Amino acid sequence: KAGVTQTPRYLIKTRGQQVTLSCSPISGHRSVSWYQQTPGQGLQFLFEYFSETQRNKGNFPGRFSGRQFSNSRSEMNVSTLELGDSALYLCASSPPGIAGGQDTQYFGPGTRLTVL
Amino acid sequence: AQSVTQLGSHVSVSEGALVLLRCNYSSSVPPYLFWYVQYPNQGLQLLLKYTTGATLVKGINGFEAEFKKSETSFHLTKPSAHMSDAAEYFCAVSEIGKIIFGKGTRLHILP
Helix, strand or coil, X not given: CCCCEEECCEEEECCCCCEEEEEECCCCXXXXXXXXXXXXXXXXXXXXXXXXXXXXXXXXXXXXXXXECXXXXXXXXXXXXXXXXXXXXXXXXXXXXXCCCCCCCEECCCEEEEEC | CCEEEEECCEEEEECCCCEEEXXXXXXXXXXXXXXXXXXXXXXXXXXXXXXXXCCEEECHHHCEEEEECCCCEEEEEECCCCHHHCEEEEEEEEECCEEEECCCEEEEEEC
């Protein structure tokens, strides 16, 4: 099975711009989660989508949003970029399992976003 | 709320020596616990996980971890370090729909 794929792998934007990142989960996986990784804050949960619905959300401002399509692919959008948004954004998918989302998450390689 | 504490942001061991990476968790419910590894410029790869049952969990690349409820610990070990083990390791606890990660421990292997 192909793993989780993320596009693009690298992105450079300037302050004030917006950006859209894409994630394709492993075939058959319906849950997609997004994480932000920075040297200072480590790995922080952004949000999780399951069957096109946002099921969980972390403590990030409203500039960070996401969506999931019927084929389980997910996109994450960040509007009005700030310097502090520079980070590695990781997407993870989980196989169908018991309710509660405590299944193993499989991570993609990430998108490295640099905001200038 | 659940949380994870990893003791030591950097750990150095000699090649062939025992690897021990420490992790303590806080959870109000029986936890699902994970160890992930991240190599430079890559995503996270699952090493092993504990859900229920046997408290000694074996993972990939010769790693194992033991769940100790009384100590709220889930330390990662490997009997003999290899140069290829140099990476960053993350302990994590699962909550509904998300994973709470520790700050990570960077493992250095000395020749």
